Amino acid sequence: MMINKAYEIYLTLEKHLQKRSVEEYIRDVNEYVTFLNENNLVISDFNITDLELYISRCKSRGLSSYALARKISSLRSFCRFLQLKEYRNDNPSTFLEQPKKGTIYPTVFSEEEVDSILELIDLSKPIGIRDRALFELIYSCGLRISEVASLTMESLFLNEGIIKIRGKGDKDRYVPIGDAAIYWLDVYLKDSRPKLMKSSCLSTFCFLNNRGQVLSRKGIWKNFKALLQKANLEGKVHTLRHSFATHLLKGGADLRSVQELLGHADISTTQVYTHYNTNELEDQYRKYHPYEN
Structure with missing residues (x-):
């Protein structure tokens, strides 16, 4: 081999x-x-x-x-x-120095920008209803694109308001769903998904393409890119996940809870989102502190 x-x-x-x-x-x-x-x-x-x-x-x-x-x-x-695997007796990389990585702060959408993106979806066709449910769910639960693409019907518990997510390392986590996402998922599952289903391809995946097959990551990315162009915004599907975390922390959620919701193994990965709150606090200080005016 x-x-x-x-x-x-x-x-x-x-x-x-x-x-x-x-x-x-x-x-x-x-x-x-x-x-x-x-x-x-x-x-x-x-x-x-x-x-x-x-x-x-x-x-x-x-x-x-x-x-x-x-x-x-x-x-x-x-x-x-x-x-x-004994291809060699030593490890020559032992003393290889690791360069320090500068902190890269993720791009986020404002709450108004998220609303504007979702409102641009054409709801006159089944795939439009699907996309509204899809992107509402990503933003509501902070999902990775791979997580939403692999979501199965048996992982949805809409009556309880939660979904089961298979994340990195095949680790499962349960995430609550917001009311808007529940509403659009219900519309999609009752009306649009049956129209996308094909008798020759009875898929167990939640989100389907117009051939009745699982909607691919590439398909999700392509559809979202088209929405961003209409909204005249820059970003990726993953920006919805970044926005979810940032908006939660801005609203007062604690860091550990956001870590659990995102499925981060290390809380230091989640801490990057606190940068935005620090900047906002500084802006508020300079705007309202009497010695700054």
């Missing part, structure tokens, strides 16, 4: 990484293997100097510290794999 394929199996079955993460790791490692081949090096012989030379070349291409940090993480993972 080729090493790259063995590494892919290792990431998927032993490390339980999501498909997208596996693809990123494999892409980084393939790029490094190409570098080795160009320099007449093999997997069993490269050393820390070779790793540092490769990273130096990546830096010369103008990669951000975030991109460099990801490549180094990929190389470290690959080297651990090589040692673990």
Whole structure:
């Protein structure tokens, strides 16, 4: 078995990484293997100097510290794999320095912008009702695009006002649904979804395309991009998730609760959203404090 394929199996079955993460790791490692081949090096012989030379070349291409940090993480993972599976006896990445990643604050929509996006959806067709329910749900529950795409009918508990989400690492969490999302989901499930269903393709997934098959991540992204163009706004589907977290914290929710709702393993990932509240507090201070006027 080729090493790259063995590494892919290792990431998927032993490390339980999501498909997208596996693809990123494999892409980084393939790029490094190409570098080795160009320099007449093999997997069993490269050393820390070779790793540092490769990273130096990546830096010369103008990669951000975030991109460099990801490549180094990929190389470290690959080297651990090589040692673990006895392709080599040592781990040359042990002393590879990790660059500090600058804090990247996510883009968010204002509450008014979220409303304007949702109001632009054409409700005259079943796919319009579907999209209204879909994007209402993403914003109401702070879902990742992969989570909403894989949502099944058996994961909906509308009478109880909750849904079960299968998140990263195949971890389940239960998330409450807002009234608006419940309303549009009910309309979609009773009226529009039956019209999208095909007798030859009885899907258990909640959101379907016009062929009766599961609505793909690409399809969700494409439909949302069209809405953003109409609204003259910049962002992604994931921006609705960022907005969900930011608006909750702005409204007074505690950080730990937002962490649980988002399915973050580490609260430091959630803390990035407090940046907006800090900025708002500063604006309010400068606006109303008597010594600032």
